Amino acid sequence: MSGSCRNGSRFNRFRRCSRKTQLIDQSKSGPVVIEIPGILGEIVEKRLATIEEAKKKRPESEMRLIAENASVPLSLQRTIASKSGISLIAEMKRSSPSAGSLDPTLDPAHRAGLYCNAGAAAISVLTEQDYFSGSIDDLAAVSVIARASRVPVLRKDFIVDEYQIHEARAAGADCILLIIACLDPKQYADLFNLSTSMGMDVLVEVFDEPELDIALSEVEPHIVGINNRNLKTLETSLAVFETLAKKIPDDRIKVAESGMKNSGDVERMGYAGAKAVLVGESLMKAGTDVSELAQAMAAVEVG
Numbered sequence: 454m455s456g457s458c459r460n461g462s463r464f465n466r467f468r469r470c471s472r473k474t475q476l477i478d479q480s481k482s483g484p485v486v487i488e489i490p491g492i493l494g495e496i497v498e499k500r501l502a503t504i505e506e507a508k509k510k511r512p513e514s515e516m517r518l519i520a521e522n523a524s525v526p527l528s529l530q531r532t533i534a535s536k537s538g539i540s541l542i543a544e545m546k547r548s549s550p551s552a553g554s555l556d557p558t559l560d561p562a563h564r565a566g567l568y569c570n571a572g573a574a575a576i577s578v579l580t581e582q583d584y585f586s587g588s589i590d591d592l593a594a595v596s597v598i599a600r601a602s603r604v605p606v607l608r609k610d611f612i613v614d615e616y617q618i619h620e621a622r623a624a625g626a627d628c629i630l631l632i633i634a635c636l637d638p639k640q641y642a643d644l645f646n647l648s649t650s651m652g653m654d655v656l657v658e659v660f661d662e663p664e665l666d667i668a669l670s671e672v673e674p675h676i677v678g679i680n681n682r683n684l685k686t687l688e689t690s691l692a693v694f695e696t697l698a699k700k701i702p703d704d705r706i707k708v709a710e711s712g713m714k715n716s717g718d719v720e721r722m723g724y725a726g727a728k729a730v731l732v733g734e735s736l737m738k739a740g741t742d743v744s745e746l747a748q749a750m751a752a753v754e755v756g
């Protein structure tokens with residue numbers, strides 16, 4: 454990938470000011486400053502530090518080699534396209550900034566089995582450690598179970614460095630998430646191209662029209678997610694998808710993310726154009742009813 458600094462990270466300097474994290478891209482002639490307000494900026498800032506720690510434990514060259522030898526990824530795009538109804542991407546997360554603790558004793562492999570049996574089209578695993586209590590080991594455990602049912606696994610994280618993409622592949626991820634709000638356009642294109650060159654699909658996440666313009670102009674993403682949660686304020690509204698989905702060309706797979714509590718909400722997203730939904734919190738809070746809720750969400754058909 455072009456533009457890497459000697460230590461492998463293009464975004465190796467950042468500074469905090471009162472409310473924003475600023476990532477300074479050193480690879481271009483003049484500094485490019487990307488402002489990431491609120492909690493999202495905090496998460497990215499922390500993430501940059503933990504990536505550097507991970508690189509010390511396991512160098513990028515080693516991670517790259519493991520990734521190259523991993524089994525061929527499953528296609529999220531084909532999985533969703535081949536389903537008649539709305540595909541459920543069932544998420545697992547131990548905690549989140551908005552909900553607090555969800556399941557600190559989560560058994561990822563067991564939950565993966567529940568999601569597969571309930572008819573989930575794919576499984577999303579939150580691997581960020583400081584705000585979601587996740588880990589790449591959670592994803593590795595899920596991938597073993599999901600692969601046996603041919604269910605693709607998504608690495609849900611704040612991906613800002615190619616190291617995380619190699620790490621994802623090495624752990625068995627089939628696809629990754631790129632959040633436009635965390636990236637400058639050139640870095641988005643580079644990370645997208647790296648992932649697809651490794652055979653992984655990319656779920657590109659946007660929240661508003663300016664982000665959607667970047668998502669669609671830099672590369673040609675097949676799968677576009679609209680997050681109903683404002684990652685700067687954490688407020689959730691299903692109207693975000695309803696408004697923005699209209700602006701996405703119909704030849705793309707539209708994914709509604711966040712804030713869905715029941716099959717009625719999934720149906721509402723379907724009528725607004727969603728071909729897939731990404732659901733986490735309500736499944737994590739469902740307790741013993743998790744299979745029933747996942748089944749109901751996975752069975753929704755519209756039109």
Ligand SMILES: O=C(O)c1ccccc1NCC(=O)[C@H](O)[C@H](O)COP(=O)(O)O
Pocket residue numbers: 492493544546549550551552680682684687710711712713731732733734735
């Ligand atoms: O969930 C949060 O609190 C959160 C805070 C800051 C950045 C991202 C966050 N969540 C990531 C997600 O977007 C959700 O995990 C995913 O879309 C599922 O949403 P939900 O069904 O509402 O858990």
